[in-house]
Amino acid sequence: MEFDTIAAISTPLGEGAIAIVRLSGDEAIQIADKLFRGKRNKRLIDVQTHTIHYGHLLDPKTGEVAEEVMVSVMKGPHTFTKEDVVEINCHGGIVSVNRVLQLVLRAGARLAEPGEFTKRAFLNGRIDLSQAEAVMDLIRAKTDRAMNVALGQMEGRLSKLIQRLRQEILETLAHVEVNIDYPEYDDVEEMTHNMLLEKANLVRVEMKKLLETSQQGKILREGLSTVIVGRPNVGKSSLLNSLVQENKAIVTDIPGTTRDVIEEYVNVRGVPLRLLDTAGIRETEDIVERIGVEKSRQVLKEADLILLVLNYSDDLTKEDENLFKAVEGMDVIVIINKTDLPQKIDMEKVKELTGKSPLVTTSLLEDQGVDDLEEAIAALFFSGSIETGDITYVSNSRHIALLHQALHTIEEAIAGVESGVPIDIVQIDFTRTWELLGEIIGESIHESLIDQLFSQFCLGK
Numbered sequence: 008m009e010f011d012t013i014a015a016i017s018t019p020l021g022e023g024a025i026a027i028v029r030l031s032g033d034e035a036i037q038i039a040d041k042l043f044r045g046k047r048n049k050r051l052i053d054v055q056t057h058t059i060h061y062g063h064l065l066d067p068k069t070g071e072v073a074e075e076v077m078v079s080v081m082k083g084p085h086t087f088t089k090e091d092v093v094e095i096n097c098h099g100g101i102v103s104v105n106r107v108l109q110l111v112l113r114a115g116a117r118l119a120e121p122g123e124f125t126k127r128a129f130l131n132g133r134i135d136l137s138q139a140e141a142v143m144d145l146i147r148a149k150t151d152r153a154m155n156v157a158l159g160q161m162e163g164r165l166s167k168l169i170q171r172l173r174q175e176i177l178e179t180l181a182h183v184e185v186n187i188d189y190p191e192y193d194d195v196e197e198m199t200h201n202m203l204l205e206k207a208n209l210v211r212v213e214m215k216k217l218l219e220t221s222q223q224g225k226i227l228r229e230g231l232s233t234v235i236v237g238r239p240n241v242g243k244s245s246l247l248n249s250l251v252q253e254n255k256a257i258v259t260d261i262p263g264t265t266r267d268v269i270e271e272y273v274n275v276r277g278v279p280l281r282l283l284d285t286a287g288i289r290e291t292e293d294i295v296e297r298i299g300v301e302k303s304r305q306v307l308k309e310a311d312l313i314l315l316v317l318n319y320s321d322d323l324t325k326e327d328e329n330l331f332k333a334v335e336g337m338d339v340i341v342i343i344n345k346t347d348l349p350q351k352i353d354m355e356k357v358k359e360l361t362g363k364s365p366l367v368t369t370s371l372l373e374d375q376g377v378d379d380l381e382e383a384i385a386a387l388f389f390s391g392s393i394e395t396g397d398i399t400y401v402s403n404s405r406h407i408a409l410l411h412q413a414l415h416t417i418e419e420a421i422a423g424v425e426s427g428v429p430i431d432i433v434q435i436d437f438t439r440t441w442e443l444l445g446e447i448i449g450e451s452i453h454e455s456l457i458d459q460l461f462s463q464f465c466l467g468k
């Protein structure tokens with residue numbers, strides 16, 4: 008495919024030792040060559056592919072030196088985009104990198120849209136859509152595990168599985184056609200039915216297995232949304248600080264200290280948590296605090312995990328009991344804090360309210376019990392510990408939704424075969440399943456959706 012030449016800053020904006028402006032497209036090397044002055048009149052249009060060159064960029068308008076650079080020249084198709092790629096390594100700092108970008112834009116490149124380099128890698132056929140999406144996941148990965156899942160997907164693990172299932176369906180459809188057109192035996196109808204059932208079931212089981220990884224996959228990718236709740240002053244913010252091992256949230260002995268939801272990402276024994284500290288829930292006249300309490304109630308609803316904190320040295324109150332009611336049916340870990348102080352809490356009553364949920368005692372002041380809590384979190388979500396090693400995960404919500412649809416369609420096909428629906432009707436469901444799976448890897452997908460997906464990427468990627 009032929010596209011114009013795009014350019015963007017591919018490193019984070021800010022102060023750094025080095026920053027990179029990347030170009031991709033047919034003109035990439037000429038554009039860089041127009042600006043470049045190397046030693047001994049070296050020209051970038053003459054150099055070998057995959058080489059890097061020291062020199063200066065000159066402003067063509069003034070002829071003055073604009074930057075000192077190292078320029079990598081990579082000729083397609085063996086590049087990130089499969090096009091000619093030039094990477095200008097300049098000095099870090101916003102002014103210098105912007106100056107280089109302006110120069111290449113004036114010399115004929117067009118500013119890339121977010122995700123456009125990766126989009127070209129996709130459109131030029133180096134990677135499929137699920138691999139491209141994995142590139143974005145990789146950038147956003149917050150733990151080693153999440154990164155491994157994204158790397159696996161980037162290397163085409165999910166794509167290969169999806170392709171295998173699609174191939175299976177395609178072969179089955181071909182078989183059906185042959186059976187219908189050239190019936191070899193008298194019982195061809197029955198044979199076709201049996202084969203359809205067998206293949207449909209095979210595909211169904213595989214898709215189900217894949218979907219079962221989605222809960223963990225999504226958590227690995229986005230972090231487990233974990234909300235710390237409890238009455239004012241029980242030690243919620245102290246708990247957040249303990250888990251992130253930094254003083255991120257303000258802790259005071261004044262009830263109602265936390266007013267806004269505080270968000271931190273933390274990795275607990277390989278489980279990525281998106282940790283939310285909330286305002287203590289109580290009836291209050293204070294308008295600001297009341298808004299905080301309302302927010303606490305809202306984030307509670309969207310939580311994957313609740314850390315419900317109680318005060319060991321205080322009686323259980325009606326508010327505590329209401330909290331238990333509010334989180335009924337959710338994944339909850341009950342934490343009894345302040346065990347360094349004399350006991351006032353009724354443990355029998357706590358156990359009754361806790362039911363089957365894990366119960367942990369802590370003294371955050373004395374740094375006691377946090378290990379047990381971490382253990383409980385890991386146990387809850389990995390039932391011990393899982394290895395991401397050989398499993399193919401699905402973690403992207405777009406993929407999950409498509410898989411659910413595909414599963415539904417293949418189940419319709421199975422029900423159809425079983426109840427003797429004519430083959431040509433069943434074929435429609437088979438074909439639809441094949442199409443839905445294709446959308447995951449970007450085949451049979453609408454162009455506007457592709458634009459939308461890539462626009463979510465970072466600039467310069």
Ligand SMILES: Nc1nc2c(c(=O)[nH]1)N(C=O)[C@@H](CNc1ccc(C(=O)N[C@@H](CCC(=O)O)C(=O)O)cc1)CN2
Pocket residue numbers: 084085086087088094133
């Ligand atoms: N400087 C720099 N570092 C970078 C990137 C980049 O674009 N530039 N990447 C950007 O994300 C990542 C590396 N990803 C890449 C993936 C594929 C190819 C590539 O050229 N693939 C060719 C094979 C090249 C060869 O055979 O030597 C291909 O698949 O055809 C390059 C980078 C991380 N580091």
Ligand SMILES: Nc1nc2c(ncn2[C@@H]2O[C@H](COP(=O)(O)OP(=O)(O)OP(=O)(O)O)[C@@H](O)[C@H]2O)c(=O)[nH]1
Pocket residue numbers: 237238239240241242243244245246257258259260261262263264265266285286287288344345346347348369370371372373
């Ligand atoms: N003795 C004792 N004090 C603790 C413990 N954990 C926290 N505290 C103290 O309890 C007070 C309240 O702690 P915070 O972490 O601010 O409590 P909170 O639940 O976030 O409070 P609000 O945001 O106001 O709802 C502070 O003075 C903490 O130092 C503990 O284990 N033992």
Ligand SMILES: [K+]
Pocket residue numbers: 239240258259260261262263264265
């Ligand atoms: K407090």
Ligand SMILES: [Mg+2]
Pocket residue numbers: 243244245256257264265284285286287
């Ligand atoms: Mg607080």
